[in-house]
Amino acid sequence: MTHIGNPGATGNSVIATSKEGLEATGVTITTAGAAQPGPAGPSQDRSPANGWSPAGVLDHGWARLFLGLLIPAALIAAWQWSTSVGLFSVVQLPPPAMVFEAAADLIQRGELATHVAISTQRVLIGFAGGAALGLAFGALVGLSRWADVLLAPMIGALRAVPSLAWVPLLILWMKIGEDSKVTLILIGAFFPVFTTVSLALRHVDRNLVEAGRAFGLKGLKLLTTVQLPAVVPSVFSGLRLALAQAWLFLVAAELIASSMGLGFLLTDSQNNGRTDRLLLAIVLLAVIGKITDALLGVAEKWAVKRWA
Amino acid sequence: MTAVIPSVRPAAPSSPDSSSTVDPAHHASALPVSFRALRRTFGTGNAAHTVLRDIDFDVRRGEVLAILGPSGCGKSTLLRAAAGLDAPSAGSVDIDGTPVQGIDSRCAFAFQEPRLLPWHTLQANVAIGLPKGTSAKQGKSKVGRLLELVGLDKFAKHRPREVSGGMAQRASLARALARNPGVLLLDEPFGALDALTRIKMQDLLLDVHAAEPTTVLLVTHDVDEALQLADRIIVLGKETGKEHDGATIVRTVDVPGDRPRNRGSVELARMRSSLLASLGVDGH
Numbered sequence: 001m002t003h004i005g006n007p008g009a010t011g012n013s014v015i016a017t018s019k020e021g022l023e024a025t026g027v028t029i030t031t032a033g034a035a036q037p038g039p040a041g042p043s044q045d046r047s048p049a050n051g052w053s054p055a056g057v058l059d060h061g062w063a064r065l066f067l068g069l070l071i072p073a074a075l076i077a078a079w080q081w082s083t084s085v086g087l088f089s090v091v092q093l094p095p096p097a098m099v100f101e102a103a104a105d106l107i108q109r110g111e112l113a114t115h116v117a118i119s120t121q122r123v124l125i126g127f128a129g130g131a132a133l134g135l136a137f138g139a140l141v142g143l144s145r146w147a148d149v150l151l152a153p154m155i156g157a158l159r160a161v162p163s164l165a166w167v168p169l170l171i172l173w174m175k176i177g178e179d180s181k182v183t184l185i186l187i188g189a190f191f192p193v194f195t196t197v198s199l200a201l202r203h204v205d206r207n208l209v210e211a212g213r214a215f216g217l218k219g220l221k222l223l224t225t226v227q228l229p230a231v232v233p234s235v236f237s238g239l240r241l242a243l244a245q246a247w248l249f250l251v252a253a254e255l256i257a258s259s260m261g262l263g264f265l266l267t268d269s270q271n272n273g274r275t276d277r278l279l280l281a282i283v284l285l286a287v288i289g290k291i292t293d294a295l296l297g298v299a300e301k302w303a304v305k306r307w308a
Numbered sequence: 309m310t311a312v313i314p315s316v317r318p319a320a321p322s323s324p325d326s327s328s329t330v331d332p333a334h335h336a337s338a339l340p341v342s343f344r345a346l347r348r349t350f351g352t353g354n355a356a357h358t359v360l361r362d363i364d365f366d367v368r369r370g371e372v373l374a375i376l377g378p379s380g381c382g383k384s385t386l387l388r389a390a391a392g393l394d395a396p397s398a399g400s401v402d403i404d405g406t407p408v409q410g411i412d413s414r415c416a417f418a419f420q421e422p423r424l425l426p427w428h429t430l431q432a433n434v435a436i437g438l439p440k441g442t443s444a445k446q447g448k449s450k451v452g453r454l455l456e457l458v459g460l461d462k463f464a465k466h467r468p469r470e471v472s473g474g475m476a477q478r479a480s481l482a483r484a485l486a487r488n489p490g491v492l493l494l495d496e497p498f499g500a501l502d503a504l505t506r507i508k509m510q511d512l513l514l515d516v517h518a519a520e521p522t523t524v525l526l527v528t529h530d531v532d533e534a535l536q537l538a539d540r541i542i543v544l545g546k547e548t549g550k551e552h553d554g555a556t557i558v559r560t561v562d563v564p565g566d567r568p569r570n571r572g573s574v575e576l577a578r579m580r581s582s583l584l585a586s587l588g589v590d591g592h
């Protein structure tokens with residue numbers, strides 16, 4: 001009976017439903033698949049011309065990686081040049097080679113691995129806790145009008161508090177241990193997830209939710225069957241924002257009171273006039289932050305394909 | 309729609325050729341539905357606007373009732389009240405003597421749009437319709453049979469966006485059938501289908517109805533469809549002189565003859581013109 005399908009004339013209704021659902025969640029990245037039913041690949045919508053076109057290069061992962069490294073490479077070259085012609089003193093801006101040596105030196109002493117490991121651990125724990133709480137509170141506020149009215153103003157006000165303002169209080173309450181640092185990062189990671197999830201849940205396609213309810217789904221089952229899957233793309237954009245925020249808050253936490261970590265490396269180097277180490281810490285923060293974001297991006301791609 | 313040679317198919321509730329669709333383990337019998345002085349007003353104060361009023365009607369056990377009416381007159385609203393998806397402003401809907409209060413598990417709904425979960429396969433979407441307490445094994449075989457019934461067995465593992473709108477609509481019908489409902493609520497379920505598929509689905513609905521007794525409330529904008537499928541037809545509309553009130557039942561028609569009916573019969577043709585006239589269209 002397969003021949004009686006009518007893709008041309010009637011194919012729109014189902015597409016429209018799913019597309020509306022996606023747009024309602026505030027996510028635009030995934031509409032490529034929804035706009036083109038059938039086997040049209042995502043690579044086709046950015047390069048309309050078949051065959052070679054300047055934009056076609058951008059669809060190859062390796063080409064994009066290479067192109068993305070061009071500007072950093074140029075920056076390093078400029079850095080090298082400016083230091084070799086003596087534009088800056090060594091204290092102001094040491095040459096790349098010195099930063100490299102500083103790294104080798106710290107690696108040899110086994111300190112670099114410790115700094116990176118402890119910072120990454122703090123970020124991951126704080127991020128996981130903040131994301132979980134953000135998801136829970138976001139779901140609550142996004143689904144319950146009571147929770148929205150009661151909780152949203154308070155959470156909104158807390159979000160306005162700058163990260164550094166929490167530090168003295170956290171140190172007072174939790175002492176200068178891991179707890180205070182992880183908690184600060186948790187606070188940082190909480191808000192992006194909370195905001196995106198609560199907003200997205202409010203805009204889940206009503207028709208889909210009603211269909212779920214009509215077939216007896218309610219409460220937690222409705223949430224996990226219809227509402228959460230519908231907001232997966234938004235959850236991931238929230239998670240990526242939260243991860244970036246977690247790294248920001250890490251440095252705030254480590255700058256103030258710590259004896260390990262990349263933030264500590266920053267302050268310690270500043271106090272000792274080790275600009276090479278200072279630069280090293282900045283480069284490491286940039287690179288590790290980018291790597292963790294890219295990993296999350298891969299997970300996001302998979303999830304959007306699976307759930308959208 | 310052109311005439312179709314009537315095939316000999318018994319309309320009695322034990323049609324042998326479609327008994328394979330019966331699942332004895334989950335067999336809800338057909339339930340009667342009563343609308344009691346039902347009224348639905350949206351908005352309050354100056355913005356109040358009555359869509360339905362004074363709906364008093366009894367749908368018999370196992371009956372196929374078609375609901376006709378101009379677009380926007382409240383047909384979907386009436387079905388939603390029966391399903392418990394919407395609460396009437398006054399009056400009530402009783403199913404088998406007990407009033408509908410909230411989502412009613414005795415009903416199954418096929419919406420005007422497919423409303424399938426985009427991240428699930430068609431198979432998983434149909435499975436959502438299964439009644440509570442269906443074992444995994446039973447559920448699986450039932451979903452398989454239903455997909456075959458609506459001609460989607462080869463597309464069981466496809467996602468809704470990978471199939472046409474008509475196919476999605478058929479999956480949505482299968483999802484409603486999976487429930488073995490006492491009352492099957494169909495809101496223009498075949499409206500989006502091409503003519504050929506529509507006839508096939510209409511026949512399929514009759515088969516299912518013959519095999520598994522259920523009460524069917526079918527909203528349609530297609531007078532021919534109503535005449536083919538229904539035991540009775542009600543027409544919703546505004547009474548003359550009361551245009552500012554909501555719509556109510558302006559006409560009830562008993563459709564004669566056993567199904568499937570000869571689409572070319574003179575009697576049906578006369579009813580068709582007269583129903584079209586009730587809907588404000590000149591009968592030809």
Ligand SMILES: Nc1ncnc2c1ncn2[C@@H]1O[C@H](COP(=O)(O)OP(=O)(O)O)[C@@H](O)[C@H]1O
Nearest residue numbers: 350351359377378379380381382383384385386
């Ligand atoms: N939730 C709602 N809020 C306000 N008005 C509504 C709502 N649902 C339906 N209506 C109104 O009720 C009327 C009937 O709608 P509906 O039952 O969908 O009509 P039909 O299915 O006959 O085309 C329309 O005028 C529509 O605007």
Ligand SMILES: [Mg+2]
Nearest residue numbers: 383384420495
């Ligand atoms: Mg309608």
